Amino acid sequence: MEIKYNxxxxxxxxxxxxxxxxxxxxxxxxxxxxxxxxxxxxxxDNSIINFEKTYIKETCENGDMLYIAYPDIxxxxxxRDTTQYLKDKEADVFNDVDWTGNRIIF
Numbered sequence: 001m002e003i004k005y006n007x008x009x010x011x012x013x014x015x016x017x018x019x020x021x022x023x024x025x026x027x028x029x030x031x032x033x034x035x036x037x038x039x040x041x042x043x044x045d046n047s048i049i050n051f052e053k054t055y056i057k058e059t060c061e062n063g064d065m066l067y068i069a070y071p072d073i074x075x076x077x078x079x080r081d082t083t084q085y086l087k088d089k090e091a092d093v094f095n096d097v098d099w100t101g102n103r104i105i106f
Contacts, residue, residue: 001041001042001043001044001045001046001047001048001049002047002048002049003019003022003023003049003051004048004049004050004051005019005050005051006051006053009051009053011051011070012070014070014073014076015051015056015070015073017076018030018076018078019051021078022049022078026080027043027078027079027080028042028043028044028079028080028081028082028085029041029042029043029078029079029085030076030077030078030079031076031077032056032068032073032075032076033073033074033075033076033077034068034072034073034074035072035074039058039066039068041058045060045061046060046061047059047060047061054069054070055067055068055069055070056068056070056073
């Protein structure tokens, strides 16, 4: 996964926090919760995540594109640990219980 962003852009606070965490490059997976759907992004995917002025654009290896407008984003969860990611697949992934430090919820 490649992360592209504008250093001089003024992003909403949630997006600013997400960009800062992604640039640390110590995550394995992150999820974005929108209105009625959850979008998954794996570090190992051969995709480009572009943080534009008002939206996120993901371009996949096969040319598929996904656009998510910033106002549509309710929460983001970033995983640093495969074990926590696998546990969360079985549970409510956006609850605030069991804070371990192996995931970050914005």
